[in-house]
Amino acid sequence: MMRIAAEFANGWSSWGGAHIETEQQMFEATRDRSARFDDACSSIGRDPKTVWHSLVVYPPLQPWDSVESFIDMVGRYGEIGIDEFVLYFPQNWREAPGEEEVFEQVAHEVMPRLREESSGAGP
Secondary structure, three states: OHHHHHHHOOEEEEOOOOOOOOHHHHHHHHHHHHHHHHHHHHHOOOOHHHOEEEEEOOOOOOOOOOHHHHHHHHHHHHHOOOOEEEOOOOOOOOOOOOHHHHHHHHHHHHHHHHHHHOOOOOO
16 A cells, blocks of 8 residues: 555555554554655655655544643654644543643644744645
8 A cells, every 4th residue: 555655645644553552652653654655655766755644643642631742742753754643633532621722722822833834844
C-alpha cells in the first residue's frame, strides 16, 4: 500500500494500531512508517515532501492534556515528517475535565501561531 500511495497519492496517513499501548510505541511506529514511506517515494524518484504526511491522533496520544502537551506532540511528530494531524474532539475517548478548555486555547491561540510559523510549508 505504501508503494501505491508513494506513486499516486497526494497524502499518506498513519495511525497507531492494536499493538500500540504507549506514547513511545506510537512515536516509534510512526517514525518507522514515515521513514518507510519516504523510502518508497524516493525509490520511484518522487520527493517525499510533495506528499502530505498525516497522523490520526488517538490514544495513547492525549493531545488535550495541556497546551504544552499539544505543542510537544506537534513538534516531535513534525520532526519525523508529519505535516497534518487528524484530531478527535475533547472527551471523545475519555471523560477528562479541562480538555475542552485546552482545545479552545489550542484552536484560538496555538493553531494560528503554528500556521503562521509554517506558512508556505508543505506540498
